[in-house]
Amino acid sequence: MYDVLFSRFLRHLPAETAHHLSFALLRLAVLVPGLRALARRLLAPHAPELRVRALGREFPGPLGLAAGFDKDATGYEALGALGFGHVEIGTVTAKPQPGNPRPRLFRLVADxxxxxxxxxxxxxxxxxxxxLARRRGDVIVGVNIGKSKVVPEADAATDYALSARRLAGVADYMVVNVSSPNTPGLRNLQAVDRLRPLxxxxLDATERRVPLLVKIAPDLADEDIDAVADLALELGLDxxxxTNTTxxxxxxxxxxxxxxxxxxxxLSGAPLKERSLEVLRRLRARAxxxxxxxxxxxxxxxxDVWERLRxxxxLVQGxxxxxxxxxxxxxxxxxxxxARLRREGHxxxxxIIGAGTAS
Structure with missing residues (x-):
């Protein structure tokens, strides 16, 4: 049914319009009394074998929603009801901002x-x-933070720290995004000499109250991936x-x-599959x-999830x-x-986590 809806209707709308329409309808749907509870009962992962302990929480399943869909924490409960094991909101910046001029979201359907x-x-x-301070449900919510566009690169650490201070108490984990290609100069912050102070x-702003991760680009050179892994270990990141988009x-x-x-x-989606897996394997080999x-x-x-886990x-995101x-x-x-876990006797x-890596 969704394939028909997408091919005959949604794909003919501007991509951002289709996103806002679909997200609004989803948020409205779960306001119907009892519908969110019914959706969670039918769609949320309940198989005990799927549970995984990470970042101080027990995730009901490994597949979560990556940052970018729910930028402002307005629909994470609805998204959790669809069966995601966690929802990462954002990217959030310290200062409100409108983003880049439209159109700014495009589909490449063939890919x-x-x-x-x-x-x-x-x-x-x-x-x-x-x-997020008002949330009552049990959806695991990560918060992805980035640099405000108006803030000079030299002041990035202060800007990120302000966001972290405001959000650390309401997030289940936090992600420092230094890898989006759409904020001028942001990817420069992935260089270890700039990433360390940031x-x-x-870490100082959160007082280590919340697990902290860093999100990196697929376009990093292999030696830079190694350097980020080493820095994460050095600083005690979680x-x-x-990877981010390419x-x-x-x-x-x-x-x-x-x-x-x-x-x-x-660019996100299927064309990123090979490089994302390469980066994962390199990080695992290093850390x-x-x-x-x-x-x-x-x-x-x-x-795909199975391959990433091995x-x-x-955890895995889509x-x-x-x-x-x-x-x-x-x-x-x-x-x-x-079903595959049961079929293969696990x-x-x-x-299976790490089972496909060299010991």
Whole structure:
């Protein structure tokens, strides 16, 4: 049904319009008395073998929603009811900002991909903190923070620290995003000499009250990935999220006209699958099981999740596949993953984490 809806209606709307419409309808639907509870009963992961302990919490399933869908913490309960094991909101900045001019979100349907240059459009850290302070449900919520566009690069650490201070008390975990290609100069902060003071400032601001991870780009050179892993271990971070969107357009099936029309920005979806997995494997080889690794990029099926877990991920996230495959996608992935665990004789998910890596 969703495939028909997408092909005949949603794909003909501007991508950002379709997103806002779909998200609004989802938020409205769960306001119907009893519907959210029914959805959670039917769609949320309940198989005990899917549970995984990480970042001080027990996740009901490994597949979560990556940052970018719920930028302002307005629909995480509805998204959790669809079957995601966790929801990462944001990216949130210390200062409210409108983001880049529209249009800024584009589909490359032939590639099952999305190009975005949103530019961290959000209502600011204070607004997100107020919303999260009112939450009553049991959805695990991570908060992804980024740099305010108007803040000079030299003052980035102070800006991130302000967001962290406001949000640390209401997040289950926090992610420092230094890897979006859509804020000028942001990716420069991935260089270890700039990343160290930034992460130190965030750690000081949170007083280590919340697990902290850093999110990196797939376009980093291998030696820079190693350096980030070493820094995360040095500073006592809890983990790394790999990876954000890519600026590469290599190997796309979409025609040149469609790719050129989408323009600059970060590419997500199926074309990212191979590189995202490469980065995950490199991080695991460097850090072993001393860091929680969350893998995102090109995840579409339960087999993709299985492969990421065996490669060393503790948790996995999706975003673009949710757009293309619809609201029942996370529940379907968790159901298929539980079936494969049983079929292959595993009593629990943790038995396969890192099983495909060299000992």
């Amino acid at each position: 099952r991909a999305i190009v975005n240059r949103m530019g961290f459009n959000n209502h600011g850290a204070a607004a997100a903190a107020r919303r 992460l130190t400032a965030v 983990g790394v999220i790999a 600026i590469s357009r290599t190997g796309l099936r979409s025609g040149a006209y469609a790719v050129d029309a989408a323009g600059i920005g970060g 072993g099981d001393r860091l929680v690794l969350i893998s995102v990029g090109g995840v579409e099926t339960a087999d 490669a060393g991920a503790t 975003y673009t596949a949710f757009i293309y495959r619809g609201p029942f996608w996370p529940a379907r992935v968790h159901r298929d993953l539980a 009593a629990k998910l943790t038995e």
